Amino acid sequence: MKARLPFIFIIITMMLNSIGIGLILPVMPSLITELTGGSISSAALWGGVLATTYAVMQFFMGPTLGNLSDRYGRRPILLISLVAMGLDYILLSLAGTIWWLFAGRVIAGITGATFSTASAYIADISAPEKRAANFGLIGAAFGVGFIIGPAIGGFLGEIGPRVPFMAAAVVALGNATLGYFVLPETLPQSKRRTFDWTRANPLGALMSIRKIPNLTGLVVVFLIFTISHQVYPSVWSYYTIERFDFTPKMIGASLGAFGFFMAIIQGGVIRMIIPKLGEMRTAMWGMGLNFVVFILVAFLGEVWMLFALMPLMTLGAIAGPALQGIMSKLVDDDAQGELQGIFASVTGIALILSPITMTSIFKYFTDSDAPYYLPGAPFLASSLLEISAMALLFVIAKRIWGTAATPAQ
Structure with a gap:
């Protein structure tokens, strides 16, 4: 069982990341209207800007974090990302202006781009013939989290639009604490490589289409x-x-x-x-x-x-x-x-x-x-x-x- 703890932790991490995203979805319209004083129509446009900002940061930072994990190891990148994510949720729960919320989503996009690092960790600890099945479990965990997260977020949102952010912070920081004790490093020094910005280019794959x-x-x-x-x-x-x-x-x-x-x-x-x-x-x-x-x-x-x-x-x-x-x-x-x-x-x-x-x-x-x-x-x-x-x-x-x-x- 002890040998399986790192694998279980990664699966739980992906599920909790998904829960954290789902927790805040039901209350984003309420929080945006509270901060802007506008209508739900205007809030939707702001929501689109915030979602696009988050996606842009994920798009560019996913390969970067993955490559950083090849240089410094999987464990520090995952744990630092989880701690930063938890602190960011606290920041979002305290947002006093829409620009504060915007800055929080930028940070969330960066710290949430851990899928590539988590996948690399799974590849490190899985036999080649079991990697595909284990990668599938990451997707399944993310899906389960997205069922649980919105339901809990909707319930907590009835208390107040900031409460789900606080709950997401507890989830992320609790997960980081667990990881500190159960997550070993899987990438030995001998297999690490120098960080190269050219290999962290998210558009690189598109160049190969032709x-x-x-x-x-x-x-x-x-x-x-x-x-x-x-x-x-x-x-x-x-x-x-x-x-x-x-x-x-x-x-x-x-x-x-x-x-x-x-x-x-x-x-x-x-x-x-x-x-x-x-x-x-x-x-x-x-x-x-x-x-x-x-x-x-x-x-x-x-x-x-x-x-x-x-x-x-x-x-x-x-x-x-x-x-x-x-x-x-x-x-x-x-x-x-x-x-x-x-x-x-x-x-x-x-x-x-x-x-x-x-x-x-x-x-x-x-x-x-x-x-x-x-x-x-x-x-x-x-x-x-x-x-x-x-x-x-x-x-x-x-x-x-x-x-x-x-x-x-």
């Missing part, structure tokens, strides 16, 4: 799909407040339910659908389903309809792994790692672009001088993105394989 035939168009499809599907975390809290007058508790409950269905889809349903339909048909059906569901969500009139549609909202996410599967079959075995780097970079760009885009659309159509009041407008924008990605995939498939039903049908 080396792989037929990949560029499919990467564009994946980018459009990811931007579209990120509409849910980008505007969910603001949309549900504006459309259904949700309280933090209801926002937390709805996000928890969404996470629950997503875990079912990602954990089991995908494994049944893709083998039966093949990657191409799965991607097409997934994006087609998203197109329809986004339109339905845009015009929802009752709360029960929102919850009833959640299984279909999350089912549409199957298009993402299907697209990744299509691209992986175009790449040689010795370039699969490079392809994963491309996926990470593209996802990072989508996480930067989607929040600011979707919240800007939300503000435009919910402002007092909006030409047409429609809180669900971001979902209509996503539906257009989905049908565009679907059409582009169809054209690419016809060009590469001569039919839209391959590879693997």
Whole structure:
């Protein structure tokens, strides 16, 4: 059991990181309106700015922290990040201005970019044949945390919009304390290397896209799909407040339910659908389903309809792994790692672009001088993105394989 403690700690760390993110989601609209004195429409735009800022820092600092861990070891980078994250949550709980909150999200983006370091730690302590399965457990832990976090955050948010930040600080600092006692270093001095800024370039993976035939168009499809599907975390809290007058508790409950269905889809349903339909048909059906569901969500009139549609909202996410599967079959075995780097970079760009885009659309159509009041407008924008990605995939498939039903049908 003692030998398993470091592995268990990393899994718990990723889950607690996810819980920390989820804790604050239900109360961000309330805190922003408190700090700015504006409407929920204006708060949404600020929320988009804050989310994009966080994503930018994650995008650029993820490779940097990973490379720093190659130089100084995994343990110090992980522990320092956890302590800094806990202190940042305290800073956020005390925010007196929106710029204070902005500075806090910058720090949060830096300290939260520990996924690459955690993955490197898992690689250090795992046998080669078990690494893929253990990496999967990191993703599963993150998903479980995102179910628990919003639910707890919504409950605590009923006490006050700053309480979840305090709870997140306790979680992070408690985890750092645990790690101090149970987390050994896994990278010996003999295997450490000099830090090199050129190897910490997050855009480096994108430069290799042109080396792989037929990949560029499919990467564009994946980018459009990811931007579209990120509409849910980008505007969910603001949309549900504006459309259904949700309280933090209801926002937390709805996000928890969404996470629950997503875990079912990602954990089991995908494994049944893709083998039966093949990657191409799965991607097409997934994006087609998203197109329809986004339109339905845009015009929802009752709360029960929102919850009833959640299984279909999350089912549409199957298009993402299907697209990744299509691209992986175009790449040689010795370039699969490079392809994963491309996926990470593209996802990072989508996480930067989607929040600011979707919240800007939300503000435009919910402002007092909006030409047409429609809180669900971001979902209509996503539906257009989905049908565009679907059409582009169809054209690419016809060009590469001569039919839209391959590879693997």
